[in-house]
Amino acid sequence: MADTSEHGARGNGPVGWIPVAIAAVLFVWFLSFVGPISRGDTLDLTISWVPSLGIGLDFRVDGLGLTFGLLISGIGALVLLYSNTYLAGHPQYARFALYLTSFMLAMLGLVLADNLIGLFVFWELTTITSYLLIGFNHESEKGRRSALQAMLVTGAGALALLAGLILLGQAAGTYSISEIVAQGEVIHEHPLYIPILVLVLLGAFTKSAQVPFHFWLPNAMAAPTPVSAFLHSATMVKAGVYLMARLHPSLAGTDVWLWTLTTAGAITAVFASFMALRQTDLKQALAYTTLMALGTLTLFLGQDFDYAITAFVTFLIVHSLYKAALFLVVGCVDHATGTREADVLGGLGRVMPVTAIAAAVAAFSMAGFPPFLGFIGKELKYAGALGVASEPTVVAGAVLLANALMLAVAGVVALGPFWLKPKGPFPRTPHEAPWQMLAGPVILAALGALFGINPGLLQASLVNPTVGGFLGDPNEAKQLQLWAGVNLPLFMSIATFAVGLVFYAFHKPMRAMLARIDAATPSLDDWWDDILAGLRALAAWQTRLLQSGVLRQYMAVTFATIFAALAGTMLARGLGPLSTAFYGAAWTDWAICLLILAGTAIVVVTNSRIAAVASLGVVGIGVALVFIAYSAPDVAITQLLVETLVVVLVGVAMLRLPYLDPLDQPDHRPPDAVLAVAVGLVTTLVALAVLATPMDLRLTAYFEAASWPEAFGRNIVNVILVDFRALDTFGEIAVVVVAGLASYALLRTTAPKGDKQ
């Protein structure tokens, strides 16, 4: 496999260990919050960013944020430790570690942000870093395609999300998430509720790969296995789920929310479970089980009663633990044997006993056997599904079906490769994985067992405060217990085992059948390349249209746009009163106007380039005269000097220019004249309208008063430039430098011809 390097003699050095240490320190730091959070406190950290817009880097640690924070940093530390060995000696390991660490930090920022815009920034950071991670094997065509696909799908969703978040912020009157959530269901009554919901859910569904946006997720398997483990268990795809959970108190509780999430979640869960069973590549199978988990989580987020929310929180933790463990196990198997094909693998239990046991424990949790945490999660899921307000039978049936299929997939992933007979030769001689790679699966699988046997550990520390964040009271959380008595969920569990075992027994014929159905059903992935090609063709077409390379056309388009914008605004808004002050202008003003008009007229009619340049100079000098007449000597001097330089520059350029009006071109003057007159007309109207509105002279008065006593200068223009508005001026001269350098670079694209003396 491309992503598994042989064990290099050399390791990755500090580049390998430092990220592990960062993640571990973060994890311990988050652990220290468990006490305060479980007592119901929240911790805030506020960094002001754009205070005038209410945008800040505000962070808040509460139950939900802490649960995610612990999962992200804890699994992150184990995954980084694992990668350091998995990719030992990889020439680009430093890059990999940087991407993965940045991704982890972006994800932490996302789950702790307490400001909608801050949250969005971290959301996009995860998009970008996941793009880099998925495309880490950038030499493979498939890797690049998958990375781009993931970025475009989630990025398009993110655009919708940004619009949704801004609308939400406007509707709620604040961008602070904790304040919005504290307002409760006020948003429901807002006229913008439906647009907000649609846009936010578009963002969440694309990120969390709900049908029909699911196709990017299995393709993202092009990433190295540790990345898949991280992306699928605790991060990336959970970002969408996190967002829905975070906004649940504000947005949930309406029929639209309920039906959208329940339907999308249930369809995704069932569809993905079948697809998972259809795969032979273990990693692909796990990828689809992630989809199933996301569907289930979405389904429960659709509800707003205690069992469903407790089920959501518990399953969130269960899934992160077993999914990360199983992905890492598949990585170990891949690393040891060189293949991930379920059809080939077998008999590894003797060679890789520790991996096999970790896989078994994680798979038992996934399949929902007691006494593992997965069993508790499943019982709660059934209780939650049965409590669904609408169509509980259908929802519970969907969850049961999905769980039974999960059981079968767990068998395929964790039973077959280790305990059944091998069905083919392996590319490599298998060996047990080193401890760095075993630490992740073993610890995560063990946690699944530990929390299953002693669910109280999880109950008070994470589940209660998190559920409290949804429902307002931590005591609303349902008990996590292995034995809840003889009830309907228990019977459903037994039914799941029975159906799941049947599925497992017949998984091979089912796989063949599913493969046929899969091949026959269209998916957005099949059209993806066509869509991209169409987009590129559209871009090429509009570029050819707009970027003709003919200066005259550029100017025509520019002026036509100006005219359309101004005239359109005037028509839509009405023009308002016009100034008539020009009737009383002095004769000198009229004379200057005549001068400018005469210059313009000569430019228009002349066929001589020199005459045209000189006449343009007349226009410029006329404008300078206006400045002088209205006592702005600085501007007038500048205008005169610029006019001089323009004449010089045009004079230099003229030596190379073709004739002013080549005879072989159609006469473009009539249309140009129409355009010119039209633009001139609207510009004049705008100028007159502006003059009719009273000027706000407060700033002028301030500058006049403060120029001498505060800035010790009598020339207000210059004092403004170098003192009052020095930062603006600095920006402007930076632009001047950049423009100069850019034109220099453009002019020097061809070799200089040497000086002509």
Added chain:
Amino acid sequence: MKSVILQAGTRYLVGLLLLFSVYMLWRGHNEPGGGFIGGLIGSTGFVLYAIAFGTEAARNALRATPQTIAMFGLGLALVAGLFSAVFGDALFTGQWLFLGADPADKDDKGLPLSTVLVFDIGVYLVVFGSILTLVFAMEEEI
């Protein structure tokens, strides 16, 4: 383009233009002028020189490349702006030193020296360097 009359005239004009540009820069705080105008006038001098004697001669007379001058001016303006941080003021706050001023007379500023002037010199150099960058490159290209 070799013209004896232009060359002879340019010899005097360039010096005058440069002197005038510095004068405009210097008086800019109280009278019309300033770094922007000064830089334009100064660059006109060298543009004239380049037309009369060729860009190579103008580049030699300038010694530094115009891009360097522009970048140096930008850096100088930045340093002048950052200087106020030493005194704990907001960025780009002018810092003044009145040499030989009579403390009793409120309007006597003596010889005023300031970071504002340094900033203006930076503006001068940016305008001067950027225009010459463009004009020299254009003349050499044609």
